[in-house]
Amino acid sequence: MALFDLLGRAWAMGVIWQLDDGPLSFRQLQARCGDMSPSLLNRRLKELRTTGLADLGDEGFALTPLGAELFELLEHIGTWAKHWADEIQ
Amino acid sequence: MALFDLLGRAWAMGVIWQLDDGPLSFRQLQARCGDMSPSLLNRRLKELRTTGLADLGDEGFALTPLGAELFELLEHIGTWAKHWADEIQ
DNA sequence: CAGGAGCGCTACTGTATCAGTAGCGCTCGG
């Protein structure tokens, strides 16, 4: 499962999550992810770009159509997480 | 997003994925995950148990009802991954 | 009862990954 390997890295899902809020600059993205280290952010962005999930446009980094599809699936997990958080108090 | 932090660890989603195939022993689970190290597997299992996603029954480790809910969401990602793999050849 | 097999799990050592900080080269506007 190559996708689970890709997403199973520090901040991989978090970056996709933030990128849904439209084009963001490198530093904006960094700030939204709790001031994560730029070296790691750059590594994650390279991975997302080579796998066709995100790309750098004129207005900053954004999800590709393919990445937007994946975000919808992550969004389901995000909403389920609330239900899950209630169950385990 | 605490759930993304939990799932964003090595083999976390892979373990859940394998656990859907019914109760598995520690060593069976280890073998299915490419002979992952037992120390790490044990750490992941502790996390899944304290978060109510999996538990150890009489016949081995298995997903809780809550964990089964999460698996269905991961299954959607798994099927989408095939579509994704075709797009990026 | 001795011995083997399986269980869940722990303890190590080396390696890879991540956190945190400083700063590069570049472009653009004043």
Add this chain to the structure above:
DNA sequence: CCGAGCGCTACTGATACAGTAGCGCTCCTG
């Protein structure tokens, strides 16, 4: 010229992971 912002890189130290060996336990079998 200069300051600000951009994407990105290069370090150092801490943390997580891979890989291996083996513990204590239970069950079964000879």
